[in-house]
Amino acid sequence: MTEPEAAGQQHRSGFACFVGRPNAGKSTLTNALVGSKIAIASSKPQTTRHAIRGIVHRPDAQLILIDTPGLHKPRTLLGERLNDVVRATWSEVDVIGVCLPADQRIGPGDTYLVKEIAELPKRPTLVGIATKADLVSKQRMAEHLVRIAALEEELGISWAEIVPVSATAGDQLDVLADVLSGLLPAGPPLYPDGEITDEPEETLVAELIREAALEGVRDELPHSITVMIDEMGLREGRAKDKPLLDVYASMVVERDSQKGIVIGHRGARLREIGTAARKQIEALLGTPVFLDLKVKVVKEWQRDAKQLNRLGF
Numbered sequence: 001m002t003e004p005e006a007a008g009q010q011h012r013s014g015f016a017c018f019v020g021r022p023n024a025g026k027s028t029l030t031n032a033l034v035g036s037k038i039a040i041a042s043s044k045p046q047t048t049r050h051a052i053r054g055i056v057h058r059p060d061a062q063l064i065l066i067d068t069p070g071l072h073k074p075r076t077l078l079g080e081r082l083n084d085v086v087r088a089t090w091s092e093v094d095v096i097g098v099c100l101p102a103d104q105r106i107g108p109g110d111t112y113l114v115k116e117i118a119e120l121p122k123r124p125t126l127v128g129i130a131t132k133a134d135l136v137s138k139q140r141m142a143e144h145l146v147r148i149a150a151l152e153e154e155l156g157i158s159w160a161e162i163v164p165v166s167a168t169a170g171d172q173l174d175v176l177a178d179v180l181s182g183l184l185p186a187g188p189p190l191y192p193d194g195e196i197t198d199e200p201e202e203t204l205v206a207e208l209i210r211e212a213a214l215e216g217v218r219d220e221l222p223h224s225i226t227v228m229i230d231e232m233g234l235r236e237g238r239a240k241d242k243p244l245l246d247v248y249a250s251m252v253v254e255r256d257s258q259k260g261i262v263i264g265h266r267g268a269r270l271r272e273i274g275t276a277a278r279k280q281i282e283a284l285l286g287t288p289v290f291l292d293l294k295v296k297v298v299k300e301w302q303r304d305a306k307q308l309n310r311l312g313f
């Protein structure tokens with residue numbers, strides 16, 4: 001008998017994702033719940049085809065957090081496909097946590113998202129999460145919670161719970177984890193303990209490079225950049241205690257002008273991106289890294305179905 005069974009509780013397991021406007025605090029919250037340790041396993045998820053961001057292991061529950069890209073007004077084929085992925089993910093999780101930052105008024109961006117969720121044919125359980133609690137007074141938080149509650153009637157949804165939380169201060173994280181776990185179906189753990197994320201290493205590395213490339217230039221390159229890992233592997237002939245990981249990657253942009261932005265004056269930007277990405281990859285994988293970064297222009301890759309398939313979308 002496992003511990004929770006002995007205590008008369010049922011073990012629960014399932015999937016959740018966080019949604020919210022950009023900067024709502026979704027990533028920070030995910031990291032705070034999962035913890036800083038990122039273990040990479042090569043096994044593919046059996047129960048979902050979506051990217052797993054992290055797994056919260058508890059004696060009484062296993063909460064699997066799924067990553068979704070943001071929902072955008074689609075202007076390109078890629079935009080449409082991403083939105084389809086988002087909706088498919090939303091329909092398959094058990095719980096959606098809607099992140100509504102307490103330091104911002106609830107606005108059209110938030111209601112648009114919640115309306116989209118309200119219109120799903122199969123709607124998961126919803127939890128309202130008032131993020132960034134540390135940034136506001138008690139009184140402002142109270143008003144915010146009232147506004148969140150009012151969305152039920154305005155948009156025709158219902159919250160299973162509304163939870164204020166601060167990911168950075170660590171306040172109420174345990175309450176949120178309890179609430180989310182409690183809403184999962186009864187079932188055994190779906191992943192072995194210790195397995196935190198099961199994205200293939202190459203996907204994570206590509207994501208880190210993309211993050212570094214977008215740092216500071218988000219407005220100039222929205223969605224127009226993708227990263228391909230051309231080759232990745234431990235360098236041969238190195239002493240066991242001195243491994244070096246070689247990563248050859250290409251950043252793919254749509255236009256020559258974007259290539260210029262990524263490369264920067266005399267290659268300064270490209271060097272910055274390389275250094276930032278290399279540090280992140282080293283931190284993630286715990287191995288010194290040699291990173292070779294190229295920039296390629298693939299004209300209009302976002303509109304071209306063949307290119308999209310080649311780039312893995």
Ligand SMILES: Nc1nc2c(ncn2[C@@H]2O[C@H](COP(=O)(O)OP(=O)(O)OP(=O)(O)O)[C@@H](O)[C@H]2O)c(=O)[nH]1
Pocket residue numbers: 020021022023024025026027028029070131132133134135165166167168169
């Ligand atoms: N003070 C405070 N800041 C927070 C908290 N959570 C997130 N932030 C900050 O808010 C900013 C956005 O946080 P993210 O976690 O990146 O937000 P996100 O929703 O994942 O953003 P996108 O990836 O753009 O959708 C970052 O600067 C965080 O440091 C919090 O609980 N308190």
